[in-house]
Amino acid sequence: MGKLRVGFDCRDLFIAQTGTRTFSEELLDEIRKDPMVELVPLSPSGVILPKGLVSKAFAHIQFIVWKVFLLPLMARQTKVDFLICPDYVAPFWFLGRIKTLPVFHGCNIWELPQNYNSVWRLYFSFLARLGQRRAFRVLTVSSFSKRKLTEVLGIPASRITVMPIGAKTLEKAADRSDNAERPLSGEYILHVGVLDKRKNLPALIKAFSLLPDQQLHLVLVGGRPSKIFMDSYPEIQATVDELNLTDRVHLMGYVSDDRLPLFYKHAKAYVFPSVYEGFGIPVLEAFQYHLPLAASGSASLPEVVGTGGMLFDPGDIKQMAGVIERLLALTPVELDLLRCGQMKALSHYSWPNAWNTVKEVMNGK
Incomplete structure (x- = not known):
């Protein structure tokens, strides 16, 4: 045959x-x-x-x-x-x-x-x-x-x-280098994805503004969508300006696959607030780097996250902020439990x- x-x-x-x-x-x-x-x-x-x-x-x-x-x-x-x-x-x-x-x-x-x-x-x-x-x-x-x-x-x-x-393959030279420059000098939480309306990024910025740690930064990696009906950039920028967060919220635009691993490698945590995802590949990318993860409890995300992260209501900004705050305060034992869930997900997906x-x-x- x-x-x-x-x-x-x-x-x-x-x-x-x-x-x-x-x-x-x-x-x-x-x-x-x-x-x-x-x-x-x-x-x-x-x-x-x-x-x-x-x-x-x-x-x-x-x-x-x-x-x-x-x-x-x-x-x-x-x-x-x-x-x-x-x-x-x-x-x-x-x-x-x-x-x-x-x-x-x-x-x-x-x-x-x-x-x-x-x-x-x-x-x-x-x-x-x-x-x-x-x-x-x-x-x-x-x-x-x-x-x-x-x-x-x-x-x-x-x-x-x-x-x-599965996850996107990101194992590049930049990821393996201990001498590669950090994308940001301070500690930051990360989101990777096109600035699409369904990604719910203005809500994430509002939740970020409620966190008590004023030294923490928020890094948004991703370009604007090609379709104007999906473009959330104007609202994202207006939210940043309104909350006076221009020094702490960083819109990095498109980042090549050669540099993207550095953003994951040095992040303190990953947050995925999308209101609708058919799957959510960035969840698995974050799992590959053992990042503490908080994600929306909507659509497919609970299915993909499993026991590898924490969930919140994407429409409740105060709850989102509270979950992120708890995520950042997890003990080593609690982080180990999350990572066990992440490895289980990566073996399946x-x-x-x-x-x-x-x-x-x-x-x-």
Whole structure:
């Protein structure tokens, strides 16, 4: 029996900023290691990250043409057996016997409509719904997301498989160097992620302002989202200015993977206040560095955090501040218990486990 030919829609390697790009990079690396599989990367040509309204409109048209026409035709020409689509939308015609596997990272497009352009959301939702109906199986990243896909889109639970994705690979030279410069001279708590509205960062800044330690800093790593409807930067900056925290809250912008480990390595704790996450990869990144972690108790985060961190109500600023304060005051014994929970999570959520789950789906299990 020959190798299984697996096609992979690589468009997000050029377009996505965080989540689906990390997913694509890490899963592709895992597939390449598999001697029983022949990976067939499929990419559109001439993809440019849109910046203005005209280029964004053109990018939307390119997306439709790619998903509806070019990707399925390319998949047929390369004679793949399966086609993995990491951005919700799988082709629904011109496929022949090719089996599609769309990956849904959550239901935020449907549950947080205010964060998206209504026209873009309409056609994206239309394509995603059509694609999942013709799919061989639907993949998702958490039990929470599986439940929501059933509730919101009506996909039968029997057609949805949860794959336990892992942390982003961050082991770089900067991480291993004891002589590398600290990103900040003082002690700080950390958040890593695009400045998206659902990340709830103004609430984190308000909670941070209530902490008694006036020497502590807050570091926010991440650039602004490409979609204006999601951009929380104006509100974040206004909150910092209003609370007179310009000397203690640091917006670092985009940080490369070569430097990002330094921010984790020297942080005092990690806080993840998001109101909606289909999974939450930064939780696992923080676990890799054994950071004390406090996270929102919403959506998938309790599932991912497990016993590796503390939870709070993302809508209750005083409670958030109280949990962060308790987190910073944990005893060595209590920290050891958290780290046991973190190691348990990291042993389950990994890219080898994720790929093995996908292969079981392909084999009809």
